[in-house]
Amino acid sequence: MPATFIRRIASPKKAVTGLAVAAATAGMALTAAPAHAATTSSAADAKAIAKQMIPDSAQYNAFSKIVQHESGWDVDATNPSSGAYGLVQALPGSKMASAGSDWKTNAKTQIEWGLNYMNDRYGSPAGAWDFWQANGWY
Incomplete structure (x- = not known):
C-alpha cells in the first residue's frame, strides 16, 4: 500500500475499517493475529522460573544439569536429528501440550511437563539425572 494512501484517522475503529476496505479493494485479506502467551527469551528467565517451581536445591540442581545438557536452557531448542524440542527435549515436542x-x-x-515426566519415569529430577549420567540421555 503506498505511503501516500495512509493518513491519520481520528479513531482506531475508523482506521481498522479504512484499512480493511483498502485491503479488500486491493484484493488482500486481513486476519486477526492469534493471541500468544508470554514467552521466555533468555536462559536466565527460564532458570529463575525453574528455581521457583523446584524449591529443593538438590532436585533443582539435577533438573538444571539435565536441561543444560539437553538444550542449554533454550526454550526453542530443536534436535536436528530426532526433532526433540524445548528445554527438556520432549520427543515429540507436542507431548508438552498436556x-x-x-x-x-x-x-x-515446558518445565512443568519436564518435572512431571522426570517424577513419573524416574521418581524425581535427581533420579533422572542419575539415569542421564549412566546413559547420556533420559
Whole structure:
C-alpha cells in the first residue's frame, strides 16, 4: 500500500475499517493475529522460573544439569536429528501440550511437563539425572 494512501484517522475503529476496505479493494485479506502467551527469551528467565517451581536445591540442581545438557536452557531448542524440542527435549515436542497450549514458547509450561515426566519415569529430577549420567540421555 503506498505511503501516500495512509493518513491519520481520528479513531482506531475508523482506521481498522479504512484499512480493511483498502485491503479488500486491493484484493488482500486481513486476519486477526492469534493471541500468544508470554514467552521466555533468555536462559536466565527460564532458570529463575525453574528455581521457583523446584524449591529443593538438590532436585533443582539435577533438573538444571539435565536441561543444560539437553538444550542449554533454550526454550526453542530443536534436535536436528530426532526433532526433540524445548528445554527438556520432549520427543515429540507436542507431548508438552498436556501441560499447556503454549508449550512451544513458554518455559514454565515446558518445565512443568519436564518435572512431571522426570517424577513419573524416574521418581524425581535427581533420579533422572542419575539415569542421564549412566546413559547420556533420559
